[in-house]
Amino acid sequence: MAKNLVEFRNLQTHFHTEAGVVKAVNDVSFKIREGETLCVVGESGCGKSVTAMSLMGLIEKPNGRIVGGEIIFNEQDLLKLKHKEMRFIRGNDIAMIFQEPMSSLNPVLKIGEQIIEPIMEHLMQSKKEAREKAIDLIKLVGIPRAEQIYESYPHELSGGMRQRIMIAMALSCNPKLLIADEPTTALDVTIQAQILDIMRDIKTKVKTAIMLITHDLGVVAEMADYVVVMYAGKVIEEAPVNDLFKNPQHPYTQGLLKAKPIINQRTERLYSIPGQVPNPIELGVNCYFSDRCDRCMDICKVKQPPLKADPNGHKVACWLYEEGQQ
Numbered sequence: 001m002a003k004n005l006v007e008f009r010n011l012q013t014h015f016h017t018e019a020g021v022v023k024a025v026n027d028v029s030f031k032i033r034e035g036e037t038l039c040v041v042g043e044s045g046c047g048k049s050v051t052a053m054s055l056m057g058l059i060e061k062p063n064g065r066i067v068g069g070e071i072i073f074n075e076q077d078l079l080k081l082k083h084k085e086m087r088f089i090r091g092n093d094i095a096m097i098f099q100e101p102m103s104s105l106n107p108v109l110k111i112g113e114q115i116i117e118p119i120m121e122h123l124m125q126s127k128k129e130a131r132e133k134a135i136d137l138i139k140l141v142g143i144p145r146a147e148q149i150y151e152s153y154p155h156e157l158s159g160g161m162r163q164r165i166m167i168a169m170a171l172s173c174n175p176k177l178l179i180a181d182e183p184t185t186a187l188d189v190t191i192q193a194q195i196l197d198i199m200r201d202i203k204t205k206v207k208t209a210i211m212l213i214t215h216d217l218g219v220v221a222e223m224a225d226y227v228v229v230m231y232a233g234k235v236i237e238e239a240p241v242n243d244l245f246k247n248p249q250h251p252y253t254q255g256l257l258k259a260k261p262i263i264n265q266r267t268e269r270l271y272s273i274p275g276q277v278p279n280p281i282e283l284g285v286n287c288y289f290s291d292r293c294d295r296c297m298d299i300c301k302v303k304q305p306p307l308k309a310d311p312n313g314h315k316v317a318c319w320l321y322e323e324g325q326q
Helices: 048-056 083-089 111-122 127-140 146-150 159-170 189-206 217-223 241-246 251-258
Strands: 004-017 020-033 037-041 064-073 094-097 177-181 209-214 226-231 234-240
Touching (some): 111 159, 127 146, 159 189, 217 241, 234 251
Parallel strands (some): 037 209, 037 226, 177 209
């Protein structure tokens, strides 16, 4: 089995608002192994992106705070590092592709200038060496006329090309971990497929581990080795991708899979999970999914289920699988 690259241990990230404390990430634990593609799945607001931003050290203070837990990367706790130490790791060992490339790229700097900046800072290369590497990276992500693109501004590129540039920038320092936060959002289906193909090829060529954040189960099926399902700031199920699709155990995961459209199947309407996600300011001691679950029991309303593994390593947090509850 591959070595653990990242380990989240009981991570808690809260945001202090006028209405109260939002427990965006609430006691989350999971691992990412070297060379693995791990997909984090769940509805908007479940804590996927905040988990990634916590790993990157990008939680904005004073309103946002990591109030507990550890994030172990290469056997050191990132939460104990000073700002300068974390800045060296960010962009060098860990890189991130954000949802919207147009807001992540500087509109007044040429593409080439933005790619060579981390190369010169982290790898200590000259501008000429950095330029050569930048052009190679532009070619690596499948963009033709690399020299011309190097001299272009972000507004001169299409959305798909800008997203490829973001991938090139993320790969510029040969990171051990690449975080991709909804990398195909707002792109058409054809471009989505191309972006995913590029990420798959990169994983094969440079052996980078990928943490892929998405709500698209089609992307999960195509890309993932391992899947973590989050709901209301908690991990409620995790398993190898084939196991999760063949044998989803948590009622929420079962609902997500049931809600996906199936070609040539005629139904009156697409299934949707009833009810609403609980208010993150008003979370209680109950199972957070209990109000939406058609298999809810008395214990679900008064106590959180622990995340436990079966003999095959499939983990689920649900009272249905506790001894004596079935």
